[in-house]
Amino acid sequence: MKKIHCLNAIADCGTALLTEEYTLTDNMKEADGVLVRSASMHDMELPEGLLAVARAGAGVNNIPLDGCAEKGIVVFNTPGANANGVKELVLAGLMLASRDIIGGVQWCQENRDDENIAKDAEKEKKAFAGSEIRGKKLGVIGLGAIGAEVANACSYLGMEVYGYDPFISVNSAWCLSRNVKHITSVDTIYQECDYITLHVPLIDSTKGMIKKEAINTMKDGVVILNFSRDILVNEDDMAEALKSGKVKKYVTDFPNPKSVHMEGAIVIPHLGASTEESEDNCARMAVKEIMDYIDNGNIRNSVNFPSCDMGECKAASRIAVLHLNIPNMIGQITGTLAAGNVNISDMTNKSREKYAYTLLDLESPADAECIQKLKDIKGALRVRVIR
Template sequence: MFQIKTFNAIAPEGMARFDQENYRINESDEPDGIILRSQKLHEYQFPESVVAVARAGAGTNNIPVKKCTEQGIVVFNTPGANANAVKELVVASLLIAVRPMVQGIEWVQTLSGRDVEEQAEAQKNQFAGTELEGKKLGVIGLGSIGAMVANDAYRLGMEVTGYDPYVSVDTAWSISRRVRRATDIKEVLTNCDFITVHVPLTDQTKHLIGPDELVLMKNTAHLMNFARGEIVDTEAVVKAVNEERIGGFTTDFADEKLLHNEKITVLPHLGASTEEAEVNCAKMAARGLKRFLETGVIKRSVNFPNVEMAFDSPYRITIINKNVPNMLGSIASDIASLDVNIDNMVNRGKDDYAYTLVDVSETDPQKIAAITEKLAQNEGIVRVRAIKRDEESEF
């Protein structure tokens, strides 16, 4: 029986994946897994029982990932599950940036009298805008969201340039060949009329757009940030807007410094706020967490590598260890010393840590317990778990 703890309201379509025969929800202070959305866990004391945290969303800056890694806790996210929702909001914001629709809608509500139609027609020119067709859009970050924005903007008739030195092979295949690839971020900043940022928040991307980058932009360029607030230097962008060194700024992250400026549009973090996105994220998070708990397979983790292996043996030993020489040999030797045969084994490393799956033909629970106890004594091993194969598991 697995114990799951939730933070925030998780869409029931996702929680329904945890069947009542094998899972209990919020019934223990020592859960095996945690599933959450935006709850901040930096001050949370993780019980030793926790082996995984699943974030129903792409960003994990609300989770102490380094701390989790050191404690042998796998952190999952759901990249791409809310990509369409964010993409649609970006496209809508592009349209709003060139067509003052919101202002026009608000103005019409101030009219009165039987000749409202004539009044509107006579004064509509004050809300004249421009068109996106033919304008240049720069997309910084070509992950799931950035790739979709680039493709749809091209279909709207924009000239699109994308920049991402780390674009994955899968994403590269999904991007239209009509999207130009920039080799330097400066190429995007200096040439584009609109620039939208879609990169994860890391130490390297914090204030990716700051004073030095803003000075490269056209004085008519419009900057958009639907990734994470800290990726853009707020004070620098306000100064650039006020000094008319850029044309405007749209962001999905509220900050007092950005308010009450007619050239700055602030949305209340609506990027993934659609029913469909919340359901998709919940389903993906729950499935990833459930797969890990039942099989040890890791897919879409931010702190450990993807590790998959068919589970055909009676038991599987999962091992999180420091990525040091001869660790695999030590693991195999410890298991062999207990007269247990290894059926299959796979290992992947990521930075300072590695993850290993070992399938054994042993069926005696006492011997399995002896294996985990012996491995746990190895100074290089952070966490060991034994999983009994469930023939009825969906995995």
């Protein structure tokens, strides 16, 4: 029986997909796979038998990716599963920033005991007037699943949309509306756009990307929306820009001691993917990914190993080898099987930076001695007999 441990509550519609060969366990030490949402795994001792971790969401900052890779543990995420939920909140953020809806609602609450509130509202509403987004220029930085949906939706709302992503995937490019202007320099967005929204992963090159130097090149009164990661923005520089009026509004989905005290910031309590639909989509996708890996050795949407898919095994046996991306690994693997008188009917090898993955279908099963020799190859991280 294959065992799955949930570090957080995972939507029932996801765990219901587990076949009769699987069972849920409360003991992580005996788990073959782990499903997680927000729980931090950095200080956890990962069991030797753990094969995979699936994050029901896109961000994986709570998971030690290199530590998992070194142990031969494949980490998955669920890109795009929560894209619609985040997109809708970004659209709400655009409206909240362009029109003082929050101020108007607060005024109504403060004056709810006024019998003449309807008449007084007609006098006071000019204080909450704003502008329409139609015809304004929006810069979308990052055109992954969420960024592409935001770009398309805002284009349909009549905005002039600029999209920037030097690493845009073919799938994302195909999904973009023809009305979205794909530009090659982020400086164009800084200099020309009335609204800027961030949809990039947190990596060394994006950390603190919205800082004083970048803000100074932007239009006066620009609106910046951040539904990706709080530390993409230098918050000291943002607070200063809001105070001076250089930035009109900063909409962020990440409350912290600095953001909640910013004058002119609209701070949302990390609601981007907090919809029933997003949680269900992420749960289903995470369970499917982890089962396909455990059952078939296929890797889809891993963040620490390359993608590799050979479908269901139709051969006598299938072996999966997670290993370092170093010379002569394939030669050693195939040579070991040949020495064991095992013929390979099909195979694939994929690499991703430091790590690689080799999946082999065999005409006959390899014996225990041959499997041990594969495990003894220097650079082999995990050798697994799928069937």
